[in-house]
Amino acid sequence: MISFFDKTVTRLVAASTGVGAVILILMMIQVVADVIASNLFKSPIPANSVVVTNYYMVAVVFLPIALAELRDDNITxxxxxQMMSRKVKNWTMYFSWILSLIVCSCLIVSLSQAAIKKMNSGAFVLEQEINFIIWPTYFILPVSFALMALVVVRHMMIGPESVEAEALRRGL
Structure with a gap:
């Protein structure tokens, strides 16, 4: 059971990080194309800043957030x-994971409610007389924090010593 959950969470994190990486590449291509179009043809890509700031940047920042937790790369x-006994270290880790789950749960609920409000209102940005729908991007945040919560649950299932061993294998 733990192995299946571990593999599933790891694959979901890899998928979200992969999507974030692809979006980062698309953003770079679009920004370069906009600079070229602006300077060579005096015709910038319409609403480039709307797409970059409301779609690309949100995805690039939040989709890989679970990867940092999975790799135990968050700032600590x-x-x-380091001076604690192994037993106290384990309790400390479980306590921090419980706090992380509480915070993630609160964020998931509040961000989901905000995303649903934006969807129901049909949130958009008016740029160059064009309505750009932006409500779908509001769902990136609750999905990202839900994935992070799954990673925290995974950590709790495999235990602090296994999480630390994984980090040590990667050279942290």
């Missing part, structure tokens, strides 16, 4: 932690 302060 370990001055006192």
């Amino acid at each position: 302060v370990e001055i006192v932690y």
